[in-house]
Amino acid sequence: MESIKTDLLIIGAGSGGLSVAAGAVQMGASVVLVERGEMGGDCLNYGCVPSKALIAAASQAHAPELSGAFGVDLDPARVDWSRVRDHVQETIARIAPVDSQERFEGLGVRVIRAHARFVSEREVEAGHHRIIARRIVLATGSSPAVPPVSGLKDVSYLTNETLWDLQELPSHLLILGGGPIGMEMAQAFRRLGAQVTVVEGARALGREDPEMAAIVLDHLRGEGVTILEGEMVTSARQDGSAIELRLGSGKVLTGSHLLVAAGRMPNTEGLGLAEAGIETTKTGIRVDAGLRTTNRRVYAIGDAAGGLQFTHLAGYHAGIVIRSALFGLPAKASTYHVPRATYTRPELAHVGLTEVEARQRYGDRLEVLREALQHNDRAIAERETAGLAKVMVHRGRPVGATIVGSQAGDLVSTWALALSAKVKIAQVAGMVAPYPTLGELNKRVAGSYFTPRLFENRTVKAVTRTVQRLLP
Numbered sequence: 491m492e493s494i495k496t497d498l499l500i501i502g503a504g505s506g507g508l509s510v511a512a513g514a515v516q517m518g519a520s521v522v523l524v525e526r527g528e529m530g531g532d533c534l535n536y537g538c539v540p541s542k543a544l545i546a547a548a549s550q551a552h553a554p555e556l557s558g559a560f561g562v563d564l565d566p567a568r569v570d571w572s573r574v575r576d577h578v579q580e581t582i583a584r585i586a587p588v589d590s591q592e593r594f595e596g597l598g599v600r601v602i603r604a605h606a607r608f609v610s611e612r613e614v615e616a617g618h619h620r621i622i623a624r625r626i627v628l629a630t631g632s633s634p635a636v637p638p639v640s641g642l643k644d645v646s647y648l649t650n651e652t653l654w655d656l657q658e659l660p661s662h663l664l665i666l667g668g669g670p671i672g673m674e675m676a677q678a679f680r681r682l683g684a685q686v687t688v689v690e691g692a693r694a695l696g697r698e699d700p701e702m703a704a705i706v707l708d709h710l711r712g713e714g715v716t717i718l719e720g721e722m723v724t725s726a727r728q729d730g731s732a733i734e735l736r737l738g739s740g741k742v743l744t745g746s747h748l749l750v751a752a753g754r755m756p757n758t759e760g761l762g763l764a765e766a767g768i769e770t771t772k773t774g775i776r777v778d779a780g781l782r783t784t785n786r787r788v789y790a791i792g793d794a795a796g797g798l799q800f801t802h803l804a805g806y807h808a809g810i811v812i813r814s815a816l817f818g819l820p821a822k823a824s825t826y827h828v829p830r831a832t833y834t835r836p837e838l839a840h841v842g843l844t845e846v847e848a849r850q851r852y853g854d855r856l857e858v859l860r861e862a863l864q865h866n867d868r869a870i871a872e873r874e875t876a877g878l879a880k881v882m883v884h885r886g887r888p889v890g891a892t893i894v895g896s897q898a899g900d901l902v903s904t905w906a907l908a909l910s911a912k913v914k915i916a917q918v919a920g921m922v923a924p925y926p927t928l929g930e931l932n933k934r935v936a937g938s939y940f941t942p943r944l945f946e947n948r949t950v951k952a953v954t955r956t957v958q959r960l961l962p
């Protein structure tokens with residue numbers, strides 16, 4: 491057993507852990523990073539990267555459906571699943587060097603590839619190493635949650651960890667769960683040629699503004715995805731190579747494959763949290779506003795911290811921990827300005843308060859601005875006019891924004907900046923956006939705040955007339 495002393499020990503080399511490690515070591519701290527699986531964690535290997543690569547392949551497969559309207563006829567797509575899989579793996583491989591053991595060792599991080607567990611409040615064992623650290627960061631991520639559905643454990647179901655190794659394109663993919671994983675994969679597999687049925691116990695994309703989610707769901711249904719809402723899967727059965735799902739309503743569905751996308755559970759098992767006095771909640775490791783656990787020397791970040799689960803959130807958490815653990819500076823994590831996007835086509839993106847949340851908080855003082863993408867010249871030229879921007883404004887400042895449409899994930903960045911910098915709606919309206927871009931949608935929706943104030947205002951009209959009379 492080798493004993494190691496270090497300033498900072500990080501458990502988990504995914505989005506959050508790698509960001510802390512890179513920042514801390516380059517600022518002069520001694521850093522040990524322990525990873526039991528693949529460097530890069532979920533996002534690189536089983537999450538964001540493969541899913542977005544698959545979505546990109548699916549867009550190519552869908553191109554012939556759209557091109558005719560432009561006067562360009564493409565042959566119907568022929569999908570070669572093994573080459574689609576190669577594309578997904580190549581994408582991972584191209585990004586992997588940035589997250590690799592070699593790169594981090596090159597930066598001066600000591601990387602240990604083993605499962606880590608606490609043996610005391612300050613000590614962690616990993617393989618043949620016993621590590622004592624001044625501060626410890628838990629960045630252990632999450633795993634697919636498997637719902638308590640009778641018979642499910644005896645079915646050869648897929649999760650986001652096994653989906654990318656599929657040997658063939660499913661003929662009929664059943665998806666349990668209509669959250670972001672379920673809906674992104676539903677559209678991608680449908681576009682690649684599979685029949686797809688999503689079963690959602692509540693509302694599909696249930697965390698999103700219902701009006702905005704409906705635009706996405708209508709679009710997916712239009713492409714042939716079957717989405718059953720308010721239907722719980724109650725039991726599952728393997729029938730030879732087929733899988734049968736029984737629903738609460740008594741309906742029975744049969745498919746060739748089943749993807750379980752029913753939420754996540756934090757990776758806390760086998761970490762020895764009790765030995766270190768670290769408490770957990772139902773969703774993850776208990777943390778305070780500064781991301782400290784119930785053991786003051788230990789922080790938890792990213793998916794393991796049990797809040798929102800996004801790569802950019804894990805990266806943001808990393809910055810908070812560096813401030814606090816390296817420099818002892820006060821730092822608090824907030825989620826108000828953290829955006830999210832679901833990469834269906836059209837995309838659905840959000841930051842800040844939803845309309846319902848903003849109404850609850852501000853009542854009649856809330857103004858909701860709306861601008862449809864169908865009036866955006868670029869969207870018209872590209873025939874991608876499905877969508878809408880909605881901005882919640884209180885006393886002249888945006889407090890939330892939701893966008894559905896092409897590139898919504900990119901467009902929402904303007905509002906993420908507006909919220910974090912506490913920018914006024916007038917400043918967004920005053921921005922000059924290049925023509926013709928989808929980004930003009932943001933300027934127009936902000937500008938609509940002033941339409942009634944300027945164009946339907948008697949005083950403004952009277953002043954204009956007076957000034958015009960007086961001008962030489």
Ligand SMILES: Cc1cc2nc3c(=O)[nH]c(=O)nc-3n(C[C@H](O)[C@H](O)[C@H](O)COP(=O)(O)OP(=O)(O)OC[C@H]3O[C@@H](n4cnc5c(N)ncnc54)[C@H](O)[C@@H]3O)c2cc1C
Pocket residue numbers: 501502503504505506507524525526527528529530531532533534536537538539541604605606607629630631632650671757760761791792793794799800801802803804833
């Ligand atoms: C299909 C899918 C698509 C997604 N798409 C997006 C997206 O488009 N955009 C987005 O922002 N987010 C997306 N996410 C979410 C994103 O992947 C996660 O929020 C992000 O990876 C969390 O980072 P993390 O550092 O907390 O955990 P991870 O990246 O999962 O890293 C945790 C690491 O800790 C290691 N580990 C765990 N326990 C131990 C232990 N005891 N000892 C040693 N090592 C350990 C694990 O092996 C893992 O490598 C997606 C997720 C999924 C599943």
Ligand SMILES: NC(=O)c1ccc[n+]([C@@H]2O[C@H](COP(=O)([O-])OP(=O)(O)OC[C@H]3O[C@@H](n4cnc5c(N)ncnc54)[C@H](O)[C@@H]3O)[C@@H](O)[C@H]2O)c1
Pocket residue numbers: 637639666667668669670671672674689690691692693694695696721722723724751752753754798799800830831832833
């Ligand atoms: N674009 C992105 O940023 C992106 C993409 C994918 C995933 N993610 C992250 O990964 C996390 C997990 O995604 P997810 O889609 O697995 O989880 P989720 O919790 O968002 O959705 C799971 C859905 O499954 C349903 N469900 C659970 N049990 C059921 C049952 N027995 N029958 C029918 N429906 C059932 C739930 O009602 C829920 O709507 C997300 O919260 C998100 O943070 C992000």
